Amino acid sequence: MGHRAGARMMARRAIFRLLLLGVGPRLAGATLIVAALWAGFFLATSTPGAL
Amino acid sequence: MIWDAIFQPFADFGFMRRALLGCIAISVGATPVGVFLMLRRMSLTGDAMACAILPGAAVGYLVAGLSLGAMTVGGLIAGMAVALLSGFVSRVTALREDASLAAFYLISLALGVLIISTRGSNVDLMHVLFGTVLALDDAALILLCSIASLSVLTLATLFRPLVLECADPQFLRSVSGLSAVTHFTFLALVVLNLVGGFHALGTLMAVGIMILPAAAARFWAVSIGGLVLVAIVIAMLASLSGLLLSYHYSLPSGPAIILVAGIAYGVSLVLGPSDSLVAQALLRRHFEA
Numbered sequence: 600m601g602h603r604a605g606a607r608m609m610a611r612r613a614i615f616r617l618l619l620l621g622v623g624p625r626l627a628g629a630t631l632i633v634a635a636l637w638a639g640f641f642l643a644t645s646t647p648g649a650l
Numbered sequence: 651m652i653w654d655a656i657f658q659p660f661a662d663f664g665f666m667r668r669a670l671l672g673c674i675a676i677s678v679g680a681t682p683v684g685v686f687l688m689l690r691r692m693s694l695t696g697d698a699m700a701c702a703i704l705p706g707a708a709v710g711y712l713v714a715g716l717s718l719g720a721m722t723v724g725g726l727i728a729g730m731a732v733a734l735l736s737g738f739v740s741r742v743t744a745l746r747e748d749a750s751l752a753a754f755y756l757i758s759l760a761l762g763v764l765i766i767s768t769r770g771s772n773v774d775l776m777h778v779l780f781g782t783v784l785a786l787d788d789a790a791l792i793l794l795c796s797i798a799s800l801s802v803l804t805l806a807t808l809f810r811p812l813v814l815e816c817a818d819p820q821f822l823r824s825v826s827g828l829s830a831v832t833h834f835t836f837l838a839l840v841v842l843n844l845v846g847g848f849h850a851l852g853t854l855m856a857v858g859i860m861i862l863p864a865a866a867a868r869f870w871a872v873s874i875g876g877l878v879l880v881a882i883v884i885a886m887l888a889s890l891s892g893l894l895l896s897y898h899y900s901l902p903s904g905p906a907i908i909l910v911a912g913i914a915y916g917v918s919l920v921l922g923p924s925d926s927l928v929a930q931a932l933l934r935r936h937f938e939a
Contacts, residue, residue: 611825611826611827614825614826615826615828617810618810618811618814618826618828619807619810620810621809621810622806622807622809622810625806625807625809626803626806626807628806629802629803629805629806630803632678632802633798633799633802633803636674636675636678636795636798636799637795637799639671639674640671640791640792640795642667643664643667643668643670643671643791644668644788644791646664646667
């Protein structure tokens with residue numbers, strides 16, 4: 600019984616790992632986009648304009 | 651000439667730069683959510699949710715006037731409440747989820763318009779329904795950029811479960827406990843982006859920048875990553891063109907942006923390389939030859 604539960608746990612962990620495959624590069628790309636967005640925010644709000 | 655037409659408005663006027671940044675933030679945050687809504691066959695759910703946030707925003711307006719914080723919190727609460735209530739009704743009764751969502755969103759829309767009309771002026775009603783993209787202040791921009799950042803980072807983390815949820819939700823439910831987490835996180839992202847979009851484009855137009863670029867991208871890209879990328883580019887170009895059109899021809903900005911996105915959809919429908927009318931005609935001629 601315990602052995603079967605352990606096997607199920609292992610399988611779930613393997614699937615969880617599969618679902619998170621490639622999350623590092625995706626998060627790195629997302630961080631770059633977020634950084635560019637906030638840079639745009641500081642540019643748009645700090646540059647003087649007529650209005 | 652090109653400088654005058656395209657760059658001059660943004661170089662000269664701070665409100666144009668703010669409007670463009672607000673639209674870019676919405677394009678980056680809301681459009682990928684729209685792609686997943688389309689892939690999950692929930693495009694009309696986005697429209698329903700956009701109307702569902704109205705009574706919450708209206709109550710926020712009643713309590714604190716045109717306050718960004720109060721209207722945002724009110725809209726978030728109303729949107730999440732309608733999403734959960736329609737799901738609950740469809741689970742405990744024979745009514746299907748689309749019907750219960752339609753019922754709740756019609757009630758919400760009527761209630762929201764009633765609250766604003768009885769206590770506010772027509773200008774306030776127009777502000778809530780169609781947004782004020784040319785009047786975005788620092789607080790509104792911080793809200794839009796924060797929502798876009800949260801959306802991009804969350805979608806990057808949950809990308810694979812979301813794709814699986816689009817392709818085969820039963821499989822994801824059977825092999826992983828992430829199904830419910832993914833579904834509710836995604837619903838929260840939909841509501842969050844609609845609430846953010848509502849400050850710029852209004853409750854009726856916010857869903858346009860979410861769905862139209864996603865639908866247009868369907869005719870240009872095949873992979874999900876490609877769909878997201880093309881949809882964001884279309885949304886940004888529509889925002890830029892819509893703002894310029896509204897500046898040069900004194901048109902209302904929100905509808906101009908959505909109409910340009912609509913034109914992009916029309917062009918894609920006819921000329922896109924993947925499954926468009928022309929592509930299908932060419933393919934048919936190829937098989938007949």
